[in-house]
Amino acid sequence: MTERIDGHTILIGLMAYPIRHSMSPTMHNNAFAKLGLNYAYLAFEVTNDTLPQAIEAIRTLDMRGSNISMPNKQKVIPLLDQLDPAAEMVGAVNTIVNDAGKLTGYCTDGTGFMQSLKDENLDITGEKMVLVGAGGAGTAIAIQAALDGVKEIALFNRQDEFWNNAQRNVEVINEKTNCQATLHALEDQADLKAEIQDSAIYCDATSAGMNPLEDLTLVTNPDWFKSDMIVFDTVYAPRTTKLMTVAQKAGVKHVLNGLGMMLEQGAEAFKLWTGEPMPVDYIRDLLFDEH
Incomplete structure (x- = not known):
């Protein structure tokens, strides 16, 4: 130096x-x-x-x-x-x-997300995404994915202090991009399962899985995932989160953490x-x- x-x-x-x-x-x-x-x-x-x-x-x-x-x-x-x-x-x-x-x-957070997929030769243009979280990372990912050509985003969030932000994200995406966004309550587990099984990528943009929540995952049943989908956890410490372990048990081909x-x-x-x-x-x- x-x-x-x-x-x-x-x-x-x-x-x-x-x-x-x-x-x-x-x-x-x-x-x-x-x-x-x-x-x-x-x-x-x-x-x-x-x-x-x-x-x-x-x-x-x-x-x-x-x-x-x-x-x-x-x-x-x-x-x-x-x-x-x-x-x-x-x-x-x-x-x-x-x-x-x-x-x-x-x-650049959303750009980083999209580029990290490209680095793995993954393309979600024209696909459907399930995204959990409407904080800083979740908002950036949702907006950039919509701008870059993701066809549909099912955004899930708890009905907490970030719910209004989630509503805003959906409105902005639907008004200013060609992507169709919908808002769902994370408390409705049956709805979450159905949307995941109808999507090409599931992305968790919450702090679940990160210290001190290492043992937490919002999806606990491997049967919710399809082997040919992408499961992305924005957490990168630990390298393998609880969510990633569940996805690996389901035989998901592309399981990524947030390091990229x-x-x-x-x-x-x-x-x-x-x-x-x-x-x-x-x-x-x-x-x-x-x-």
Whole structure:
């Protein structure tokens, strides 16, 4: 790192709170080093209260941009000059690009999801998806999948604080894309089973299966799954979640965790900043020892 940083190094940030646990600095700085790019990526603990000054600092310091995470993904929107269409539809931003003082907000989470499927030679264009969850990840996945040509999305959510967001997601998709979205109560298990068995992909975008909920899965019966479908869990720690175990017992051919999505959303931001493709396979091997 010290050999790379000089008077011409371009700064990129990560603004969130808390954020010291993030793997993003390690991921991006190793990618910069691998490609010989003169950038540095640093994490800054930024709350809603300090966000306006932090965003202005992007302009003042001529930073190339920043990643944005909780609790700032929605609060940052009024502070930017424009939004990418997907970010506008999602209503959240996780990446900012600075072009000569003009700040554009993007949401790369959904792009990361779709690209991670392509990496496995899987194409859900024209297919039906069952998606559980209407939080940040679920919203981004739903919007991007609809924009990228998924034919139908059956969105399930508990009738909790995210229910209104789920309703909004369905309305936006039906108004602004060619995808047909419907909203279903997760409490109706018979409905969930029927929709899964009529779909090409089941995606869980909730925290079920992630610490401290490692033993939780929203589908417990392998009979709900078909062998020729895709089962995708956005959780990547642990690598094999309870949901994935159930799907494997059902003989599902394509069972994926969220590691590829996490890497590809970072890769999309990397390309927005640098114009270069991130060496995803190198970063996967370096950080996660997958092979």
